[in-house]
Amino acid sequence: xxxxxxxxxxxxxxxxxxIIVKQAGASGISGFIFDIPTGEKTTLTADISEHYTxxxxxxxxxIVLKPVEFTLSxxxxxxxxxxxxxGTFEYTADQITNALQSVDAYTGLVGxxxxxxxxxxxxxxQASYIANQYNSIKKKATTLLSYISxxxxxxSLQQEAYKKLYSLWxxxxxxxxQTPWQYFAKMGISSVVASRDDKSDxxxxxxxxxxxxxxxxxQTTTFDASSFSAFDAxxxxxxxxxxxxxxxxxxxxxxxxxFYGGN
Amino acid sequence: xxxxxGITAYPTQTFSIASPNGDGDxxxxxxxxxxxxxxxxxxxxxxxxxxxxxxxVVSANLLYAWHNNxxxxxxxxxxxxxxxxxxxxxxxxxxxxxxLTSDEVTSVQALVKEYxx
Numbered sequence: 001x002x003x004x005x006x007x008x009x010x011x012x013x014x015x016x017x018x019i020i021v022k023q024a025g026a027s028g029i030s031g032f033i034f035d036i037p038t039g040e041k042t043t044l045t046a047d048i049s050e051h052y053t054x055x056x057x058x059x060x061x062x063i064v065l066k067p068v069e070f071t072l073s074x075x076x077x078x079x080x081x082x083x084x085x086x087g088t089f090e091y092t093a094d095q096i097t098n099a100l101q102s103v104d105a106y107t108g109l110v111g112x113x114x115x116x117x118x119x120x121x122x123x124x125x126q127a128s129y130i131a132n133q134y135n136s137i138k139k140k141a142t143t144l145l146s147y148i149s150x151x152x153x154x155x156s157l158q159q160e161a162y163k164k165l166y167s168l169w170x171x172x173x174x175x176x177x178q179t180p181w182q183y184f185a186k187m188g189i190s191s192v193v194a195s196r197d198d199k200s201d202x203x204x205x206x207x208x209x210x211x212x213x214x215x216x217x218x219q220t221t222t223f224d225a226s227s228f229s230a231f232d233a234x235x236x237x238x239x240x241x242x243x244x245x246x247x248x249x250x251x252x253x254x255x256x257x258x259f260y261g262g263n
Numbered sequence: 264x265x266x267x268x269g270i271t272a273y274p275t276q277t278f279s280i281a282s283p284n285g286d287g288d289x290x291x292x293x294x295x296x297x298x299x300x301x302x303x304x305x306x307x308x309x310x311x312x313x314x315x316x317x318x319x320v321v322s323a324n325l326l327y328a329w330h331n332n333x334x335x336x337x338x339x340x341x342x343x344x345x346x347x348x349x350x351x352x353x354x355x356x357x358x359x360x361x362x363l364t365s366d367e368v369t370s371v372q373a374l375v376k377e378y379x380x
Contacts, residue, residue, distance in 0.1 A: 229297075230297040230298055232274075233274040233295055233296075233297035233350065234274075234296075234297060234298065236273065236274040236275045237275065238275045238276070238277055238292065239273050239275065239276050239277070240276070240277045240278065241269050241271070241276055241277065241278035242278060242279070243278065243279050243280065243281075243288070244267065244268055244269040244278045244279070244280050245268055245269070245280070246265035246266055246267055246268060246280055246281075246283070246362060247265065247266040247268060248264075248265055248266075249264050249265070249266050249361065250264075251264050251363075251367050251370060251371070252264070252323075252338070252340070252371070252374070254374060255323060255374055255375065255378050257340070258321060258322075258323055258338065258339075258340050258341070259321055259340075259341060259344045260341070260342070260343065260344055261340055261341075261342070
């Protein structure tokens with residue numbers, strides 16, 4: 001598709017659909033990615049105070065912003081079709097098939113008839129299918145080999161995904177989340193729901209709810225050595241100032257001068 | 264009224280000052296109570312009066328309860344209406360302590376009575 005539109009659609013779609021939950025500071029794709037994202041939901045909430053007044057109305061004079069909450073849901077399956085990667089045979093075959101199907105005029109330019117184009121399309125689709133099968137068999141063989149040699153576990157992809165999320169939740173990991181609307185650098189996992197229905201055992205529906213984390217800043221001040229600690233003040237030796245003098249002042253003229261005077 | 268000078272930010276201090284009526288010396292011992300953030304005082308005046316642990320608060324005459332026994336009064340003045348709570352309230356000038364003569368005790372009491380009415 002990239003040749004026709006000038007936009008690398010595969011990269012664009014990958015970026016658009018990739019909802020990544022990764023450890024803060026981790027780079028690349030070391031994080032968790034849904035095979036098929038099914039939904040994202042952001043909740044922005046605030047508490048607005050309500051005070052009753054004598055005349056039967058409310059006074060709302062405070063708004064407290066609550067932490068942002070975000071829910072991601074998606075499927076993790078055992079067999080997932082992924083778009084062919086650049087440089088592979090499947091990618092090239094996919095490119096030809098798409099080009100022939102999308103742009104009829106293109107076939108005319110290279111001298112193919114419509115029938116020919118259809119045949120080429122069928123052939124490339126078959127070739128792509130065979131290549132996929134080959135890769136699948138190769139992967140299974142590798143997995144089997146690893147299993148026999150003991151270097152790979154027999155866990156399903158769903159179990160692996162669950163374990164990854166479980167460890168993030170259990171370790172109270174601070175995660176960063178890229179959502180379609182905003183990037184959140186510090187989020188905590190408040191819930192992970194893994195569910196499977198009776199339709200299939202081959203995929204699990206995961207739902208992760210994250211809550212924004214806010215941290216208090218610590219400010220360091222210099223210690224005032226001239227001030228007494230509570231203990232020092234209580235146990236200080238009595239100090240005598242001897243006989244002190246007084247200064248004659250005019251008597252206060254009202255009680256306000258006692259409570260708010262002293263200039 | 265007579266402003267008492269020389270109160271420092273030291274937590275336990277004692278001093279004496281001549282009574283404004285000229286009938287003897289009054290001895291004050293001031294304690295700063297850091298745990299409860301307040302100042303208290305012990306006052307002795309000849310054989311007539313010994314008061315221990317009197318909390319210093321903003322007042323027209325803190326010794327009104329003893330006005331039949333003693334000739335002087337004690338007025339505590341604040342700049343902002345708050346009682347003395349910090350160790351440097353007296354030395355910093357936010358709180359001032361005055362001695363009252365017997366006439367002034369009567370006048371101040373009249374002010375308090377007037378306010379009450």
